[in-house]
Amino acid sequence: MNKRHLAYRLLALLLGILLFYAPFALLIKAAAQLLESQGLIHVAGDVHRACLRMPINWAFLDPGKLIARVLMNPLYLSVFVLAVLSFFLAPLFCGWLCAAGNIPEHLNRLVPQRLKLDLRGKLDPTPVRYGFLVGFILSPALGGSIACSFCNYSQLQRVLSAVFGDFHALAYWSSTAIITFFFWFFVLGVFLEGGRGWCNFACPAGALQNLFHWLGAKLPFTFKIRFFKERCNDCGKCVDACPTWAISEAPSSVRVNRLICNACRDCVATCPTGALDYSRG
Protein backbone atom coordinates (compact mmCIF):
# COMPACT_ATOMS: atom_id res chain seq x y z
CA MET A 1 0.00 0.00 0.00
CA ASN A 2 0.98 3.62 -0.55
CA LYS A 3 3.24 4.46 2.43
CA ARG A 4 2.07 8.05 2.65
CA HIS A 5 -1.56 6.91 2.88
CA LEU A 6 -0.64 4.44 5.61
CA ALA A 7 1.20 7.20 7.49
CA TYR A 8 -1.89 9.42 7.31
CA ARG A 9 -4.05 6.62 8.67
CA LEU A 10 -1.65 5.96 11.53
CA LEU A 11 -1.62 9.67 12.35
CA ALA A 12 -5.43 9.66 12.34
CA LEU A 13 -5.39 6.68 14.70
CA LEU A 14 -3.10 8.59 17.03
CA LEU A 15 -5.45 11.57 16.84
CA GLY A 16 -8.40 9.27 17.65
CA ILE A 17 -6.62 8.09 20.81
CA LEU A 18 -5.73 11.65 21.81
CA LEU A 19 -9.29 12.89 21.30
CA PHE A 20 -11.29 10.12 22.96
CA TYR A 21 -9.20 7.94 25.26
CA ALA A 22 -7.83 8.63 28.75
CA PRO A 23 -5.42 9.80 29.93
CA PHE A 24 -5.66 12.29 27.01
CA ALA A 25 -9.33 12.39 25.95
CA LEU A 26 -8.88 15.94 24.70
CA LEU A 27 -12.29 16.19 23.05
CA ILE A 28 -14.05 14.81 26.10
CA LYS A 29 -12.18 17.15 28.43
CA ALA A 30 -12.83 20.16 26.21
CA ALA A 31 -16.54 19.30 26.22
CA ALA A 32 -16.42 18.93 30.01
CA GLN A 33 -15.01 22.45 30.33
CA LEU A 34 -17.78 23.80 28.10
CA LEU A 35 -20.45 21.88 30.02
CA GLU A 36 -19.30 22.81 33.49
CA SER A 37 -22.79 23.70 34.60
CA GLN A 38 -24.04 20.18 33.81
CA GLY A 39 -21.60 18.58 36.24
CA LEU A 40 -19.61 16.75 33.59
CA ILE A 41 -16.62 18.73 34.83
CA HIS A 42 -16.55 16.58 38.00
CA VAL A 43 -15.76 13.30 36.27
CA ALA A 44 -12.56 12.07 34.67
CA GLY A 45 -12.65 12.20 30.90
CA ASP A 46 -12.43 8.90 29.09
CA VAL A 47 -14.14 7.17 26.20
CA HIS A 48 -17.19 6.28 28.32
CA ARG A 49 -18.33 9.90 28.50
CA ALA A 50 -19.06 9.83 24.76
CA CYS A 51 -20.53 6.31 24.77
CA LEU A 52 -21.47 5.20 21.25
CA ARG A 53 -23.46 2.16 22.37
CA MET A 54 -25.97 2.85 25.15
CA PRO A 55 -27.57 5.83 23.35
CA ILE A 56 -28.56 3.47 20.49
CA ASN A 57 -30.47 1.31 22.97
CA TRP A 58 -32.09 4.34 24.58
CA ALA A 59 -33.10 5.85 21.25
CA PHE A 60 -35.08 2.77 20.25
CA LEU A 61 -36.34 1.47 23.59
CA ASP A 62 -36.47 4.47 25.92
CA PRO A 63 -36.30 7.85 24.14
CA GLY A 64 -37.19 9.65 27.36
CA LYS A 65 -34.07 8.28 29.01
CA LEU A 66 -32.00 9.37 26.02
CA ILE A 67 -33.31 12.92 26.34
CA ALA A 68 -32.68 12.99 30.09
CA ARG A 69 -29.12 11.66 29.68
CA VAL A 70 -28.34 14.03 26.82
CA LEU A 71 -29.48 16.97 28.93
CA MET A 72 -26.95 15.86 31.57
CA ASN A 73 -24.22 15.01 29.07
CA PRO A 74 -24.70 16.10 25.44
CA LEU A 75 -21.76 13.88 24.42
CA TYR A 76 -24.28 11.02 24.41
CA LEU A 77 -25.42 12.45 21.08
CA SER A 78 -22.05 11.56 19.53
CA VAL A 79 -23.22 8.38 17.82
CA PHE A 80 -26.10 10.21 16.12
CA VAL A 81 -23.84 13.11 15.08
CA LEU A 82 -21.48 10.55 13.53
CA ALA A 83 -24.41 8.89 11.76
CA VAL A 84 -25.53 12.21 10.24
CA LEU A 85 -21.94 13.00 9.20
CA SER A 86 -21.78 9.56 7.57
CA PHE A 87 -24.83 10.43 5.50
CA PHE A 88 -22.85 13.25 3.87
CA LEU A 89 -19.22 12.15 4.16
CA ALA A 90 -19.25 8.32 4.61
CA PRO A 91 -18.18 6.74 7.94
CA LEU A 92 -14.81 8.51 8.14
CA PHE A 93 -14.79 8.13 11.93
CA CYS A 94 -14.72 4.32 11.58
CA GLY A 95 -12.08 4.28 8.88
CA TRP A 96 -9.77 6.91 10.30
CA LEU A 97 -10.35 7.91 13.93
CA CYS A 98 -11.82 4.89 15.69
CA ALA A 99 -8.93 3.40 17.64
CA ALA A 100 -10.90 0.28 18.61
CA GLY A 101 -11.26 -0.57 14.91
CA ASN A 102 -7.94 0.71 13.64
CA ILE A 103 -5.57 -0.89 16.16
CA PRO A 104 -6.52 -4.51 15.34
CA GLU A 105 -6.51 -3.64 11.64
CA HIS A 106 -3.00 -2.19 11.67
CA LEU A 107 -1.61 -4.96 13.90
CA ASN A 108 -3.23 -7.44 11.52
CA ARG A 109 -0.83 -6.24 8.79
CA LEU A 110 2.07 -7.57 10.87
CA VAL A 111 0.62 -11.10 11.19
CA PRO A 112 1.80 -13.66 8.59
CA GLN A 113 -0.93 -14.47 6.07
CA ARG A 114 -0.87 -18.20 6.91
CA LEU A 115 -1.93 -17.45 10.49
CA LYS A 116 -5.03 -15.47 9.46
CA LEU A 117 -8.52 -16.81 8.99
CA ASP A 118 -9.54 -15.65 5.52
CA LEU A 119 -13.30 -15.39 5.03
CA ARG A 120 -13.13 -12.64 2.41
CA GLY A 121 -15.46 -13.55 -0.42
CA LYS A 122 -16.76 -16.58 1.50
CA LEU A 123 -18.91 -14.80 4.08
CA ASP A 124 -20.98 -11.69 3.41
CA PRO A 125 -20.67 -9.51 6.56
CA THR A 126 -23.76 -7.43 5.76
CA PRO A 127 -26.54 -9.70 7.10
CA VAL A 128 -24.41 -10.61 10.12
CA ARG A 129 -23.73 -6.96 10.88
CA TYR A 130 -27.35 -5.85 10.67
CA GLY A 131 -28.71 -8.95 12.37
CA PHE A 132 -26.39 -8.16 15.26
CA LEU A 133 -27.49 -4.52 15.24
CA VAL A 134 -31.15 -5.55 15.56
CA GLY A 135 -30.22 -8.04 18.29
CA PHE A 136 -28.21 -5.35 20.08
CA ILE A 137 -31.18 -2.98 20.02
CA LEU A 138 -33.63 -5.65 21.21
CA SER A 139 -31.36 -7.29 23.79
CA PRO A 140 -32.34 -5.09 26.79
CA ALA A 141 -36.00 -5.91 26.19
CA LEU A 142 -35.47 -9.63 25.55
CA GLY A 143 -32.64 -10.85 27.78
CA GLY A 144 -30.27 -8.19 29.02
CA SER A 145 -28.36 -5.26 27.59
CA ILE A 146 -25.03 -6.00 25.95
CA ALA A 147 -24.07 -2.34 25.53
CA CYS A 148 -21.57 -2.24 28.41
CA SER A 149 -20.80 -5.88 29.06
CA PHE A 150 -19.60 -6.58 25.50
CA CYS A 151 -18.03 -3.18 24.79
CA ASN A 152 -14.78 -3.19 22.83
CA TYR A 153 -14.18 0.55 23.38
CA SER A 154 -14.18 -0.14 27.10
CA GLN A 155 -11.60 -2.93 26.73
CA LEU A 156 -9.34 -0.65 24.71
CA GLN A 157 -9.71 2.10 27.32
CA ARG A 158 -8.61 -0.32 30.04
CA VAL A 159 -5.57 -1.39 28.07
CA LEU A 160 -4.59 2.19 27.18
CA SER A 161 -5.04 3.30 30.80
CA ALA A 162 -2.73 0.50 31.90
CA VAL A 163 -0.20 1.35 29.18
CA PHE A 164 -0.09 4.90 30.52
CA GLY A 165 0.38 3.86 34.12
CA ASP A 166 -3.07 3.18 35.62
CA PHE A 167 -2.72 -0.55 36.26
CA HIS A 168 -5.93 -0.63 38.30
CA ALA A 169 -7.75 -0.43 34.99
CA LEU A 170 -6.89 -4.09 34.40
CA ALA A 171 -7.70 -5.20 37.95
CA TYR A 172 -11.11 -6.67 37.23
CA TRP A 173 -12.21 -8.83 34.29
CA SER A 174 -15.74 -10.17 34.02
CA SER A 175 -16.50 -13.19 31.83
CA THR A 176 -18.08 -10.91 29.24
CA ALA A 177 -15.05 -8.60 29.24
CA ILE A 178 -12.75 -11.59 28.69
CA ILE A 179 -14.93 -12.82 25.80
CA THR A 180 -15.10 -9.35 24.27
CA PHE A 181 -11.37 -8.80 24.44
CA PHE A 182 -10.63 -12.25 23.02
CA PHE A 183 -12.97 -11.86 20.04
CA TRP A 184 -12.49 -8.14 19.36
CA PHE A 185 -8.69 -8.19 19.52
CA PHE A 186 -7.65 -11.70 18.56
CA VAL A 187 -10.26 -13.82 16.72
CA LEU A 188 -11.98 -11.03 14.78
CA GLY A 189 -9.04 -8.64 14.92
CA VAL A 190 -5.40 -9.48 14.39
CA PHE A 191 -6.06 -13.06 13.26
CA LEU A 192 -8.89 -12.40 10.80
CA GLU A 193 -8.08 -11.25 7.27
CA GLY A 194 -8.44 -7.47 7.21
CA GLY A 195 -8.54 -7.14 11.01
CA ARG A 196 -12.00 -5.55 10.96
CA GLY A 197 -14.11 -8.53 12.01
CA TRP A 198 -15.52 -6.90 15.14
CA CYS A 199 -16.45 -3.80 13.13
CA ASN A 200 -18.01 -5.94 10.40
CA PHE A 201 -19.99 -8.27 12.64
CA ALA A 202 -20.52 -6.78 16.08
CA CYS A 203 -20.21 -2.99 16.14
CA PRO A 204 -23.64 -1.31 16.40
CA ALA A 205 -22.17 2.20 16.11
CA GLY A 206 -20.44 1.30 12.85
CA ALA A 207 -23.53 -0.43 11.50
CA LEU A 208 -25.65 2.64 12.23
CA GLN A 209 -23.16 4.95 10.50
CA ASN A 210 -23.04 2.71 7.43
CA LEU A 211 -26.83 2.61 7.27
CA PHE A 212 -26.82 6.40 7.00
CA HIS A 213 -23.97 6.27 4.48
CA TRP A 214 -25.91 3.75 2.37
CA LEU A 215 -28.85 6.16 2.27
CA GLY A 216 -26.70 9.25 1.66
CA ALA A 217 -24.65 7.60 -1.08
CA LYS A 218 -27.77 7.50 -3.27
CA LEU A 219 -27.66 11.29 -3.50
CA PRO A 220 -25.33 13.07 -5.93
CA PHE A 221 -23.94 15.69 -3.54
CA THR A 222 -22.61 13.31 -0.88
CA PHE A 223 -19.07 11.98 -0.55
CA LYS A 224 -18.38 8.29 -1.12
CA ILE A 225 -15.91 5.86 -2.68
CA ARG A 226 -16.65 6.05 -6.41
CA PHE A 227 -15.66 3.61 -9.12
CA PHE A 228 -14.74 4.63 -12.68
CA LYS A 229 -15.15 1.58 -14.85
CA GLU A 230 -13.31 3.03 -17.86
CA ARG A 231 -10.07 3.34 -15.84
CA CYS A 232 -10.20 -0.15 -14.28
CA ASN A 233 -7.72 -2.78 -15.51
CA ASP A 234 -9.30 -5.64 -13.53
CA CYS A 235 -6.18 -6.21 -11.42
CA GLY A 236 -8.25 -6.88 -8.29
CA LYS A 237 -5.80 -5.11 -5.96
CA CYS A 238 -8.59 -3.02 -4.40
CA VAL A 239 -10.50 -6.17 -3.43
CA ASP A 240 -7.51 -7.52 -1.50
CA ALA A 241 -6.67 -4.13 0.01
CA CYS A 242 -10.09 -3.48 1.56
CA PRO A 243 -9.89 -4.29 5.30
CA THR A 244 -13.66 -4.53 5.67
CA TRP A 245 -14.26 -6.75 2.60
CA ALA A 246 -16.52 -4.04 1.18
CA ILE A 247 -15.21 -4.36 -2.37
CA SER A 248 -16.06 -7.39 -4.46
CA GLU A 249 -15.33 -8.25 -8.06
CA ALA A 250 -18.08 -8.05 -10.61
CA PRO A 251 -17.81 -8.78 -14.36
CA SER A 252 -15.34 -6.16 -15.71
CA SER A 253 -16.05 -4.06 -12.66
CA VAL A 254 -16.02 -3.93 -8.87
CA ARG A 255 -18.85 -3.34 -6.45
CA VAL A 256 -18.53 -1.18 -3.33
CA ASN A 257 -20.80 -2.31 -0.50
CA ARG A 258 -21.96 0.93 1.17
CA LEU A 259 -23.27 -1.00 4.18
CA ILE A 260 -19.73 -2.06 5.05
CA CYS A 261 -17.35 0.49 3.49
CA ASN A 262 -15.76 2.77 6.10
CA ALA A 263 -14.08 5.13 3.63
CA CYS A 264 -10.55 4.31 4.82
CA ARG A 265 -9.51 4.82 1.18
CA ASP A 266 -7.06 1.91 1.18
CA CYS A 267 -8.61 0.91 -2.16
CA VAL A 268 -8.02 4.40 -3.58
CA ALA A 269 -4.40 4.34 -2.40
CA THR A 270 -3.85 0.87 -3.87
CA CYS A 271 -5.46 1.29 -7.28
CA PRO A 272 -2.72 1.73 -9.91
CA THR A 273 -5.01 3.34 -12.49
CA GLY A 274 -7.06 5.75 -10.39
CA ALA A 275 -10.27 3.82 -10.98
CA LEU A 276 -11.42 4.48 -7.42
CA ASP A 277 -11.82 7.84 -5.80
CA TYR A 278 -13.32 9.40 -2.69
CA SER A 279 -15.37 12.30 -3.98
CA ARG A 280 -18.83 13.74 -4.46
CA GLY A 281 -21.03 12.44 -7.17
Added chain:
Amino acid sequence: MEISRQKIMALLLFVLALSVAVAAGYYRESLRKAESVHFGLSFPMDRGGKQVVLYYNEQGILKKLLQPGVVEIGTHRIKNAGKRPYVVKLELVNLSPGMEVVWETNQLAWDDATKTLRRPVRPRESFGMDWIFYIPGELRDEPVIYDGGLRVIDAETGEPLAFLPIKIVNRR
Protein backbone atom coordinates in the same frame (compact mmCIF):
# COMPACT_ATOMS: atom_id res chain seq x y z
CA MET B 1 -31.80 -20.08 -8.28
CA GLU B 2 -28.40 -18.77 -7.22
CA ILE B 3 -29.91 -15.44 -6.10
CA SER B 4 -32.58 -17.08 -3.98
CA ARG B 5 -29.93 -19.28 -2.38
CA GLN B 6 -27.96 -16.15 -1.53
CA LYS B 7 -31.05 -14.54 -0.07
CA ILE B 8 -31.80 -17.56 2.08
CA MET B 9 -28.20 -17.61 3.29
CA ALA B 10 -28.36 -13.88 4.08
CA LEU B 11 -31.59 -14.38 6.02
CA LEU B 12 -30.07 -17.25 7.99
CA LEU B 13 -26.98 -15.17 8.83
CA PHE B 14 -29.18 -12.25 9.86
CA VAL B 15 -31.25 -14.42 12.22
CA LEU B 16 -28.15 -16.15 13.55
CA ALA B 17 -26.40 -12.85 14.35
CA LEU B 18 -29.57 -11.46 15.94
CA SER B 19 -29.82 -14.60 18.08
CA VAL B 20 -26.17 -14.35 19.13
CA ALA B 21 -26.72 -10.77 20.34
CA VAL B 22 -29.85 -11.71 22.29
CA ALA B 23 -28.16 -14.83 23.72
CA ALA B 24 -25.21 -12.67 24.80
CA GLY B 25 -27.71 -10.55 26.74
CA TYR B 26 -29.09 -13.64 28.48
CA TYR B 27 -25.56 -14.82 29.26
CA ARG B 28 -24.66 -11.46 30.74
CA GLU B 29 -27.86 -11.45 32.78
CA SER B 30 -27.12 -14.94 34.11
CA LEU B 31 -23.82 -13.65 35.54
CA ARG B 32 -25.14 -10.36 36.85
CA LYS B 33 -25.47 -11.53 40.47
CA ALA B 34 -22.26 -13.56 40.45
CA GLU B 35 -19.54 -11.39 38.95
CA SER B 36 -20.53 -7.75 38.96
CA VAL B 37 -23.48 -6.64 41.06
CA HIS B 38 -24.77 -3.11 40.55
CA PHE B 39 -27.17 -1.22 42.78
CA GLY B 40 -28.62 2.19 43.49
CA LEU B 41 -28.52 3.98 46.85
CA SER B 42 -30.14 7.22 47.95
CA PHE B 43 -29.14 9.33 50.90
CA PRO B 44 -30.17 10.58 53.41
CA MET B 45 -32.86 7.91 53.17
CA ASP B 46 -31.89 4.27 52.67
CA ARG B 47 -31.19 2.72 56.04
CA GLY B 48 -30.87 -0.95 55.35
CA GLY B 49 -34.15 -1.68 53.64
CA LYS B 50 -32.59 -3.69 50.83
CA GLN B 51 -29.57 -5.91 50.53
CA VAL B 52 -27.00 -6.49 47.80
CA VAL B 53 -25.98 -10.14 47.46
CA LEU B 54 -23.26 -11.51 45.19
CA TYR B 55 -23.22 -15.28 44.58
CA TYR B 56 -19.51 -16.00 44.29
CA ASN B 57 -19.74 -19.66 43.25
CA GLU B 58 -21.98 -18.88 40.27
CA GLN B 59 -19.35 -17.00 38.27
CA GLY B 60 -18.80 -17.85 34.62
CA ILE B 61 -16.31 -20.55 33.69
CA LEU B 62 -13.92 -18.08 32.04
CA LYS B 63 -13.86 -15.91 35.12
CA LYS B 64 -13.30 -18.93 37.38
CA LEU B 65 -10.41 -20.07 35.21
CA LEU B 66 -8.71 -16.77 34.44
CA GLN B 67 -9.45 -14.49 37.37
CA PRO B 68 -10.84 -16.30 40.39
CA GLY B 69 -11.19 -14.46 43.65
CA VAL B 70 -11.85 -11.04 42.16
CA VAL B 71 -15.42 -9.68 42.11
CA GLU B 72 -16.92 -6.28 41.57
CA ILE B 73 -19.77 -4.53 43.31
CA GLY B 74 -20.62 -1.11 42.00
CA THR B 75 -23.10 1.64 41.44
CA HIS B 76 -23.64 4.57 39.13
CA ARG B 77 -26.29 5.95 41.46
CA ILE B 78 -25.30 7.05 44.94
CA LYS B 79 -27.84 9.82 44.89
CA ASN B 80 -28.44 12.83 47.08
CA ALA B 81 -32.19 12.62 47.57
CA GLY B 82 -32.12 15.30 50.24
CA LYS B 83 -32.79 19.00 50.04
CA ARG B 84 -29.29 20.33 50.70
CA PRO B 85 -25.79 19.56 49.40
CA TYR B 86 -23.68 17.03 51.32
CA VAL B 87 -19.96 16.32 51.42
CA VAL B 88 -20.00 12.55 51.78
CA LYS B 89 -17.60 9.99 53.12
CA LEU B 90 -18.07 6.29 52.34
CA GLU B 91 -17.15 3.31 54.46
CA LEU B 92 -17.21 -0.42 53.79
CA VAL B 93 -17.88 -2.07 57.14
CA ASN B 94 -16.89 -5.46 58.52
CA LEU B 95 -14.22 -6.37 55.97
CA SER B 96 -12.56 -9.69 56.75
CA PRO B 97 -8.82 -9.70 57.50
CA GLY B 98 -6.86 -10.26 54.30
CA MET B 99 -9.68 -9.09 52.05
CA GLU B 100 -8.37 -6.21 49.95
CA VAL B 101 -10.78 -3.79 48.31
CA VAL B 102 -9.86 -1.36 45.55
CA TRP B 103 -12.13 1.68 45.20
CA GLU B 104 -12.69 2.94 41.67
CA THR B 105 -14.49 6.09 40.61
CA ASN B 106 -14.39 8.63 37.83
CA GLN B 107 -14.96 11.48 40.31
CA LEU B 108 -12.05 13.92 40.13
CA ALA B 109 -12.69 15.15 43.68
CA TRP B 110 -12.47 11.68 45.23
CA ASP B 111 -9.90 11.40 48.02
CA ASP B 112 -9.03 7.73 48.24
CA ALA B 113 -7.04 8.14 51.44
CA THR B 114 -10.03 9.41 53.44
CA LYS B 115 -12.71 7.83 51.19
CA THR B 116 -14.34 11.25 50.89
CA LEU B 117 -15.76 13.09 47.90
CA ARG B 118 -14.20 16.50 48.50
CA ARG B 119 -16.97 18.54 46.95
CA PRO B 120 -20.62 18.87 47.86
CA VAL B 121 -23.02 16.50 46.13
CA ARG B 122 -25.95 18.68 45.12
CA PRO B 123 -29.59 17.65 45.63
CA ARG B 124 -30.68 15.16 42.92
CA GLU B 125 -27.06 14.67 41.86
CA SER B 126 -25.60 11.17 41.87
CA PHE B 127 -22.15 9.70 41.49
CA GLY B 128 -20.67 6.28 40.82
CA MET B 129 -18.30 4.01 42.66
CA ASP B 130 -16.99 0.48 42.05
CA TRP B 131 -15.46 -1.80 44.64
CA ILE B 132 -13.16 -4.58 43.48
CA PHE B 133 -12.97 -7.23 46.16
CA TYR B 134 -9.91 -9.51 46.26
CA ILE B 135 -11.10 -12.58 48.11
CA PRO B 136 -8.28 -14.50 49.78
CA GLY B 137 -8.06 -18.22 48.96
CA GLU B 138 -9.06 -19.39 52.44
CA LEU B 139 -12.39 -17.53 52.25
CA ARG B 140 -13.50 -18.57 48.76
CA ASP B 141 -15.25 -21.78 49.88
CA GLU B 142 -16.89 -20.30 52.96
CA PRO B 143 -20.72 -20.15 52.91
CA VAL B 144 -20.55 -16.44 53.79
CA ILE B 145 -17.48 -14.68 52.40
CA TYR B 146 -18.43 -11.14 53.33
CA ASP B 147 -21.26 -9.84 55.44
CA GLY B 148 -21.01 -6.11 55.82
CA GLY B 149 -22.19 -3.09 53.97
CA LEU B 150 -21.69 0.39 52.68
CA ARG B 151 -22.15 3.32 55.01
CA VAL B 152 -22.64 6.84 53.68
CA ILE B 153 -21.59 9.49 56.17
CA ASP B 154 -21.90 13.28 56.22
CA ALA B 155 -18.19 14.15 56.20
CA GLU B 156 -18.80 17.51 57.88
CA THR B 157 -20.89 16.33 60.84
CA GLY B 158 -20.08 12.62 61.01
CA GLU B 159 -23.80 11.83 60.85
CA PRO B 160 -24.69 8.53 59.10
CA LEU B 161 -26.80 9.23 56.02
CA ALA B 162 -27.49 5.77 54.63
CA PHE B 163 -26.51 2.14 54.98
CA LEU B 164 -26.70 -0.64 52.42
CA PRO B 165 -26.09 -4.23 53.57
CA ILE B 166 -23.76 -6.16 51.22
CA LYS B 167 -23.15 -9.91 51.26
CA ILE B 168 -20.85 -12.15 49.23
CA VAL B 169 -21.94 -15.76 49.62
CA ASN B 170 -21.61 -19.21 48.09
CA ARG B 171 -25.12 -20.39 47.20
CA ARG B 172 -25.59 -24.12 47.89
